[in-house]
Amino acid sequence: MGRIKKKGTSGAAKNYITRTRAVKKLQISLPDFRRLCIFKGIYPREPRNKKKVSKGSTAATTFYYTKDIQYLLHEPLLAKFREHKAVAKKIGRALGRGEAGDAARLEKNLMPKVKLDHIIKERYPTFVDALRDLDDALSMLFLFANLPSSEYIPAKTIALCQRLCHEFEHYVIVSNSLRKSFLSIKGIYYQATIQGQDIMWLVPYQFVQRTAGDIDFRIMGTFVEFYTTLLGFVNFRLYTSFGLVYPPKFNAKSDEEGGGLDAFQLEGRAIVNEGPAENGDSTNAIASAEAQAEVDKIIATTGEEVETEEEASTALVPVDEDGNTDAIDKFEATAQGADVLPQPQSSSAEAASLFAPFTFYLSRETPRAPLEFLIKAFGSKRVGWDSTLGDGAFTTNESDPSITHQIVDRPTLPTVSQHEVSVEPEATNGDAPAPKAQWPRSTMPGRTYVQPQWVWDCINQGKLLRPDLYAPGAELPPHLSPWVKPKKGEYDPNLPLEAQEPEGEADIFSEEEEEVDVDGEDSDMEEAPAVNGTGANVDALVDRESSVEAGEGMDVAELDDESEDEEDEDEIADDWEGFDSDAESDVSEGEAERRQHQRELEAEAAGIQLESKAPSTKEKKAKLRKDAEKKRKREEEERERLKMMLPQRKRKLLKRIEFGTDKRDKEAETLRKKRRRIENAKQAAEAI
Template identity: 70%
Template sequence: MGRIKKKGTAGAAKNFITRTRAVKKLQISLPDFRRLCIFKGIYPREPRNKKKVSKSSTASTTFYYTKDIQYLLHEPLLNKFRDHKALAKKIGRALGRGEAGDAARLEKNLTPKMTLDHIIKERYPTFVDALRDLDDALSMLFLFANLPSTSAVPPKTIALCQRLCLEFEHYLIISHSLKKSFLSIKGIYYQATIQGQDILWLVPYKFVQNITGDIDFRIMGTFVEFYTTLLGFINFRLYTSVGLVYPPKFNAGSDERGGELAAFILEGKGLDSAQTVVNDAVNANGHVPKAITSAAAQAEADKLAELPAPEEETEDSTALVAANGEEESTETIDTFEVTGQDADVLPQPQATGVETSTLFSPFTIYLSRETPRQPLEFLLKAFGCKRVGWDSILGDGAFTTNELDPAITHQIVDRPPLPRESLPAVPDAAPATAGEGADAKPAVGWPRSTVPGRTYVQPQWVWDCVNQGKLQRPDLYSPGATLPPHLSPWVKPKKGQYDPTAPLAEQELEGEAEEFEEEEEQIENGQEAEESEHEKAAPLKLNGKRKSLDVLLDREGSIEPGEGMDVAGSVSESEDEDEGEALTPDEEFDGFSEESESEVSETEEVRLQHQRELEAEARGVPVESLNGNVQPKSKTAEARKKFAKKRREEAEEKERLKMMLPQKKRKLLNRIEYGANKRDKESELLRKKRRKIESVKGGK
């Protein structure tokens, strides 16, 4: 007989450990245990059977893997936590004795310094692994960079987050790694591609943040401490890969004046400007250079700079092409068109990195005071614009602060054009100096006047150009115009779904436009209102009783010649019997009123119409021919009936084919059809709304 195993020593009970036992085993406090788990990337686990793990206990307990806790026993940070705990005891003892100077000296000289460098190397063996985990880090750091300083969020942490985020933005500008951006309710989403890895993060808007008391900033501060170390390593690697000196020089005076990106001065090792290295590499090789070491960046850039640009063509080659009659190559991208209704939709080719990186390079753009300067400056510079100006009140670092500068080609405004009477008065100009002249006038720009030759657009134009990879029509984004829909660049409409960007004629089903036109005609002619009134059939009053109009019509239509008052047991008598009421001689006839006369005339018209229908049926001719007003059938009505018949036949054919399937597959097909029908109804509703909007615009 084998040895009997003790309960809880093998299996799932051995693989998991409770949080209380883990804290006791590591001999640290619960807050330090939480910090250590966040640093090391260890999270609670959910066992399949809690009763087996917790030894039949049903209490709510947090479990960890036993191997993870064993791994933490050899962590060097444990000694730092214990030293900090011992120092806290010494400081508390000194304060208890009233020795404040000794307590300050102990805190200044004996506070243990913790570094997370070894943890970064353990969790991310390669640089690509660190890039894959950069999404949450950037979102958290950009959030803390926009928070106000409080007791829970110290100013040093905010300044560190701002510096790291701006350094990362500078690399994206230099390398042209930014690809897409989207304005949402939560904030601004950005996507960059670095060494083949797509990184998506969220940046909040520059609003005043209201910090509530239900946020645990201790946990978030632990994540920020880890993420700042991670982003510092990544920035160092990215800067050195393109031959930049890290960290870049920081101008504190410019930062105090709101310079932000302009407060950093980038320098290359052995070069006057690191931007020259990247630009030469882009122009010569056709794409952004890959990550290389700083020492090799100089040699690689020199080799690429000596190569001739492939885009340059000599006069002889141009003349040869013209002589042969060959067409010159265009810069447009080929697109794959759908050949059939049920054909697969192929992904369209996107613009290359060189085309998008120089999207705004020929322009000089001026930002008005009401526009968000920080995201616009970052986007414009990341896509090639070297000359971005704004008013001096927005901060330091502008290319020009003069709104009337003739070099400005585009001005981004976010205010509609207003009549001159509603604008405030122009302040008096400052007294002119001797050099300026006495005839100097105050510089007044938008919205009082526009500069000839300058394009005025709204901020959404920049985002739509970036997402589409090409310049959009500026007239669609003129001040005060209704902007096109701003859609997420990461959500692509699937087959059968509503696509706001595609024309309505390409998406609507067969016969859908005719049905909409028929509904509009019915609404205009008031047919729907008449039908609803006929269905309701307001009761009429006859001989002191209320009767339905349908009953009267049925009765009049059923009377044959020779009958009439000889019919016994009328409808009114049966109703009187059911209600248990008897009519007195005085109530039988109370004279004719105007209402009763109109009712009699209506019933007479109905009777005559019924008589005409019987005569037309006997002769075999339409009723309209008897009246003399034959109306031709509407083409839309005929098309609608044709398409309805076709759909009905297709549905019947589908039902017949469905009956041939086994029951299991038939149920699966029903579930698929349910989801497809739900999607089609939603798409049809959206198309109907869009068609109504377009019809209203067309009418105006």
């Protein structure tokens, strides 16, 4: 007879372990256990059958894989945590005795420093693995870089996050890796392609952040500690692979004055030939010199001077009929309703030449940091702004004649006020006075004024768009996410309504609007006291009818009786009017055809030619609507017939698919109606 197997010693009960047992097994505190799990990438697991794992208990319990906890037993950080706990006890004992100097000495000399280098190497065996896991790291670090310092977030951590984020942005600018960007409610999304990997991160808007009290900053601080180490390794690898010195030179004075990206200065690595040249062979030396020249050229393009090579490279960019730089072939659908093919993305050379020939000036009301990053990432190295926005501008003079584009984000002043304000030009050394631009009072001739959305839309579409659509005060086109492509049947704001609405929907909508307008006018006539020069007050008329004075009551009654008799006579006449009455519109279509046929027979018997009455516009719309309704009914009947031939399982699946399709169609119809109302309102306003 075999040995009896105990319950809970094999299977799922052995594969999982509770958090309490895991903490006891590792002999560390719960905060240290959480910190260690975050560093190692170990997360709670949900077993399929909780009752089997917890030996019949159904209480809420956190489970981990037993193998993961056994893996943590050999972690070197456990010894660091225990040393930290021992030193913390000594410091507490010294503070209890009032020996503050000894406590400071113990914290400075004996407190162990936790390094995560070996964990980064364990979790990311290759550099591509680190790039794939960079999305959350960048989003978290950019978030902490915009937070204010507090007792939970030290200023040193915020400065470290800002430095790492600026270093990463500099690499994106130099390598022209940025591809897309999108303005959302949460913040600004960016996507860069680095070594074939798409990296997307979110940057919050630079507003005053107020941290809530229900946020566990210890957990977030642990993630920040790990992500700063990861991004430091990634930045080092990216800079060295591109031939740059890491870390770049940091100008603390410029950073204090709001320099931002310009507080960092990139340098190329000096390439030294290790092997001596034999027999006059200087091939290695020439190769090293050429490589160093390429690095120096890249660094030079990040400066403020205008390079002639940049102008030459922009001259080689293909230009389409509209003057837009669009060198990518686009795959368009061959038929209506066909699959949308994925479009190729712009290369780094095309991204580097999008804004290269232009000089930008940012007005005070525009967000400087994102615009500077985007414009420099797409070729332009000449970005100026007002001196109040910080240090590092290409120019702080708004009247600089080299400025080609000025980005403004304020409404234009009325034409009267523009003429009323006189702009005094500045005199220069006896020459003609130079024009001085003071937007929005005056503008510089030859300069293009656009709103900030123009930069984002040009980047997402990979070409220069018409600036007049983004002029100050103009109604901007819809800003859509570049990662969401409209599917078949969904509402597309870029297409006209006629191209995406079903047949007869516009007529139905116009009739509904007319009914609503008529009802609204009737209610207005009943409620509003309409007084004009030709008629009397409606309320006065109602009061006059309701009031009965002496000698007028019998007359009013007689008039009412006469009007009722006339109405009865009219109704009788309508009933005996034959087939030409207006009641024909209320009968069914079959009855109308029968009556029409009867009229034709009577006319033929009497020898009279029946005049064909041309259908009115309302009748045409009604006929089109009926035809569309018939077509829809036929398609629905055919669909139901085909559905009955399916087995029950596939029929349920089809039902779920149809539910999602109907929901999508209703949403699209609602959006189309909303757009139709807006367009009708615009047309009415223009007509007035």
